[in-house]
Amino acid sequence: xxxxxxxxxxxxxxxxxxxxxxxxxxxxxxxxxxxxxxxxxxxxxxxxxxxxxxxxxxxxxxxxxxxxxxxxxxxxxxxxxxxxxxxxxxxxxxxxxxxxxxxxxxxxxxxxxxxxxxxxxxxxxxxxxxxxxxxxxxxxxxxxxxxxxxxxxxxxxxxxxxxxxxxxxxxxxxxxxxxxxxxxxxxxxxxxxxxxxxxxxxxxxxxxxxxxxxxxxxxxxxxxxxxxxxxxxxxxxxxxxxxxxxxxxxxxxxxxxxxxxxxxxxxxxxxxxxxxxxxxxxxxxxxxxxxxxxxxxxxxxxxxxxxxxxxxxxxxxx
Amino acid sequence: xxxxxxxxxxxxxxxxxxxxxxxxxxxxxxxxxxxxxxxxxxxxxxxxxxxxxxxxxxxxxxxxxxxxxxxxxxxxxxxxxxxxxxxxxxxxxxxxxxxxxxxxxxxxxxxxxxxxxxxxxxxxxxxxxxxxxxxxxxxxxxxxxxxxxxxxxxxxxxxxxxxxxxxxxxxxxxxxxxxxxxxxxxxxxxxxxxxxxxxxxxxxxxxxxxxxxxxxxxxxxxxxxxxxxxxxxxxxxxxxxxxxxxxxxxxxxxxxxxxxxxxxxxxxxxxxxxxxxxxxxxxxxxx
Numbered sequence: 001x002x003x004x005x006x007x008x009x010x011x012x013x014x015x016x017x018x019x020x021x022x023x024x025x026x027x028x029x030x031x032x033x034x035x036x037x038x039x040x041x042x043x044x045x046x047x048x049x050x051x052x053x054x055x056x057x058x059x060x061x062x063x064x065x066x067x068x069x070x071x072x073x074x075x076x077x078x079x080x081x082x083x084x085x086x087x088x089x090x091x092x093x094x095x096x097x098x099x100x101x102x103x104x105x106x107x108x109x110x111x112x113x114x115x116x117x118x119x120x121x122x123x124x125x126x127x128x129x130x131x132x133x134x135x136x137x138x139x140x141x142x143x144x145x146x147x148x149x150x151x152x153x154x155x156x157x158x159x160x161x162x163x164x165x166x167x168x169x170x171x172x173x174x175x176x177x178x179x180x181x182x183x184x185x186x187x188x189x190x191x192x193x194x195x196x197x198x199x200x201x202x203x204x205x206x207x208x209x210x211x212x213x214x215x216x217x218x219x220x221x222x223x224x225x226x227x228x229x230x231x232x233x234x235x236x237x238x239x240x241x242x243x244x245x246x247x248x249x250x251x252x253x254x255x256x257x258x259x260x261x262x263x264x265x266x267x268x269x270x271x272x273x274x275x276x277x278x279x280x281x282x283x284x285x286x287x288x289x290x291x292x293x294x295x296x297x298x299x300x301x302x303x304x305x306x307x308x309x310x311x312x313x314x315x316x317x318x
Numbered sequence: 319x320x321x322x323x324x325x326x327x328x329x330x331x332x333x334x335x336x337x338x339x340x341x342x343x344x345x346x347x348x349x350x351x352x353x354x355x356x357x358x359x360x361x362x363x364x365x366x367x368x369x370x371x372x373x374x375x376x377x378x379x380x381x382x383x384x385x386x387x388x389x390x391x392x393x394x395x396x397x398x399x400x401x402x403x404x405x406x407x408x409x410x411x412x413x414x415x416x417x418x419x420x421x422x423x424x425x426x427x428x429x430x431x432x433x434x435x436x437x438x439x440x441x442x443x444x445x446x447x448x449x450x451x452x453x454x455x456x457x458x459x460x461x462x463x464x465x466x467x468x469x470x471x472x473x474x475x476x477x478x479x480x481x482x483x484x485x486x487x488x489x490x491x492x493x494x495x496x497x498x499x500x501x502x503x504x505x506x507x508x509x510x511x512x513x514x515x516x517x518x519x520x521x522x523x524x525x526x527x528x529x530x531x532x533x534x535x536x537x538x539x540x541x542x543x544x545x546x547x548x549x550x551x552x553x554x555x556x557x558x559x560x561x562x563x564x565x566x567x568x569x570x571x572x573x574x575x576x577x578x579x580x581x582x583x584x585x586x587x588x589x590x591x592x593x594x595x596x597x598x599x600x601x602x603x604x605x
Contacts, residue, residue: 031412031413032413035410038406038464038469041463044449045460048445049442050441051437052437052441052442052444053437053441066441111337114330117326117330119327123331130338131341132591134341134344138523138525138541140525140541140545141544145345148347148569149343149344170555172552173555188344189341191341220326257548271439275439275529278439279443284444288440291439295435298434
């Protein structure tokens with residue numbers, strides 16, 4: 001259809017082309033009508049904020065609005081790159097993501113592989129029902145329970161420590177424990193849910209391959225490395241690309257419930273900082289510059305990861 | 319060889335059981351504390367099973383006016399959210415599922431771009447403010463009205479519906495609107511219900527938007543109400559002065575509030591579980 005249009009469009013006078021366009025729109029008017037609300041929504045709540053990013057190059061004030069505020073060029077970015085707080089929050093965000101990638105990212109895969117080895121259906125179902133559940137709890141609830149379990153006064157962990165004659169520790173107020181708590185709580189809450197996608201990928205592997213391997217006398221480990229892992233390789237790469245794209249983004253809802261002023265030095269990430277300093281402290285332009293930096297790096301990361309994945313395998317997210 | 323096989327299965331079973339217990343302990347602990355005698359909880363007794371069964375804390379929490387307001391607001395935002403999200407996502411997804419629609423590629427790229435790049439917290443806040451939503455229930459519904467993942471998921475669902483139904487309806491003179499409502503919507507009821515359930519859970523659980531867009535006390539949602547309780551408890555712990563915690567937010571009451579807030583999730587969980595494998599794989603593997 002495209003080539004056909006290209007072939008005869010130049011021959012038409014501009015006026016005729018316009019009537020043709022209207023004819024097309026009229027022909028599909030109901031489909032365009034259905035599209036319209038969503039189109040407008042994206043324009044207002046997704047594209048307008050992108051336009052709003054220009055306040056990173058302005059001194060924003062409410063009276064003058066986004067367009068009317070005076071331009072200041074790269075001032076906010078220059079300030080950021082000489083500002084210790086900025087390095088601290090970037091470092092915190094990156095570290096949490098790196099630890100998540102190292103410790104939490106492989107967990108769903110391991111869980112799926114373990115579940116896949118189980119032949120007892122009822123047992124498998126029960127485990128699945130239990131481990132999927134925390135994903136459906138809010139971070140306020142799950143984080144709140146974690147804080148409670150670790151409370152120095154009446155928390156379960158410290159009560160057990162007490163039984164062994166150990167002094168209580170105020171885990172939530174010690175910077176040294178914060179990252180461990182974040183990653184562990186993430187693992188407990190999301191591993192089960194993350195395993196579903198691997199389990200689905202595992203079902204696409206042809207069972208005959210396993211049967212043939214068993215006849216050839218392959219061990220469990222040999223089957224894992226020669227059949228199972230190659231079979232779900234694409235899914236692993238895909239999830240890895242998506243994870244790389246969010247390396248400068250750590251879940252606001254999780255951090256916001258778990259952190260408190262005593263652990264800001266390790267717990268403050270870009271999003272929580274933008275909220276506190278930007279919205280509560282009314283530093284709109286400065287924190288928009290941080291947000292811009294975050295989105296921009298995120299874009300570069302995901303495009304690069306996708307490019308590399310496409311080069312070395314046949315996986316691509318677009 | 320068969321002996322080694324059994325040892326392997328046994329250790330895998332053990333690892334899985336331990337992991338399942340670890341994920342379940344937090345929620346189990348909440349239930350046990352919430353039905354225990356508040357006095358024994360207060361004394362710092364170790365609660366591994368209910369001690370001195372009591373539902374007093376549940377009475378206390380459901381007679382708390384703020385809790386009831388928060389609960390009502392959460393129900394309201396969830397209902398509105400599901401309806402608006404579904405309406406916008408279904409209509410958009412349906413249109414871009416039509417291979418023959420001129421401009422289809424443009425609209426798909428138009429939404430994919432927003433997955434790769436976004437304006438961020440502050441500019442989004444300014445737009446939400448400019449559109450007059452701050453401190454209204456709509457601030458919790460409109461800015462998150464479309465999830466591009468869901469649109470892609472629904473699009474691939476609509477694409478897989480055989481086209482002969484549509485073609486015969488067109489011969490009978492039906493327009494696209496009629497075909498969408500009369501043919502496609504009834505066919506997609508199961509998918510719509512699944513996605514609707516996930517949207518409902520999202521609305522029930524999220525609180526970042528309420529933190530950012532809502533200041534008025536009477537618009538507080540369940541999650542911000544619970545968060546205030548947690549923060550108050552933490553402050554008391556940091557100060558080392560548990561007497562600062564009022565009875566209305568003691569450990570027992572908090573666990574009861576948590577359990578009540580999770581109850582609707584527990585009720586829909588069997589339905590969620592039935593469908594989520596389909597939901598997750600459709601969206602992510604196709605990408």
